């Protein structure tokens with residue numbers, strides 16, 4: 063692949079968007095390669111993904127403005143669909159995805175980070191939805207996801223004014239969970255991913271599904287979604303081992319069965 067790097071270590075997959083000359087802007091090829099990479103993830107052995115950008119300046123500086131500038135209406139629609147499909151694939155991916163935002167996250171860059179489950183960033187990160195300044199609306203889910211991740215009034219302010227915000231403000235409004243010095247960002251993402259990877263994988267997947275699907279419906283339906291996914295965890299090896307170790311109070315054994323098995 064030309065623009066995506068993918069490495070797996072200790073059950074954590076690291077996807078790096080690798081187009082630093084264009085600040086990792088998303089063109090059609092990047093989106094295609096990201097899609098292929100997600101399809102290739104070995105879900106039996108990988109329990110958490112980290113998404114980041116190559117270099118020290120940018121996570122993703124948005125959709126590729128050069129490529130977009132010449133699109134016809136039909137091509138614009140096709141480009142939008144390609145992006146939305148990949149972003150949705152990330153959002154509904156069976157295992158958690160952590161965005162390690164290492165610099166600019168503008169337009170499609172901010173939007174792709176919001177398709178991930180968790181965002182952490184470096185001190186030099188800059189977030190924003192500058193689209194109205196380019197004569198378009200956010201097109202990769204920004205109007206929908208930003209208003210769900212941070213307070214709606216703040217989302218509207220950022221989108222209507224096209225104002226960029228730095229890491230400290232992104233933390234204050236709840237767009238990111240934590241801010242790190244640049245050199246500590248990937249180690250922190252890996253540590254968080256390892257903490258997820260050592261938990262019972264079926265339970266973690268079911269939690270992601272329950273939270274994502276539950277947020278789309280009212281509380282009565284949401285509780286039914288949770289009940290079903292809770293029930294699904296029973297009779298799995300993870301549930302038997304996890305509860306059995308607690309009851310046996312056997313710390314040695316507890317350590318031996320971690321990480322849990324898949325089935």
Ligand code: DAK
Pocket residue numbers: 083084085087123124125126127128138139141142143145166168169170171192193196198199200201202
């Ligand atoms: N696209 C293409 N190239 C980009 C780019 C981008 N978004 N951002 C940066 N680059 C390229 C620059 O052109 C430059 O290339 P060379 O001139 O060296 O060949 C190189 O990256 C370095 O950029 P700068 O020289 O500009 O670097 P600076 O440090 O001076 O500035 C910057 C960094 C991030 C502030 C600046 O590059 C910038 O403002 N970039 C554009 C940021 C932006 O507006 N991003 C949002 C794009 S709009 C849709 C779906 C989705 C979307 C739209 C429609 N549909 C449903 C149809 C999404 C839209 C967007 O994301």
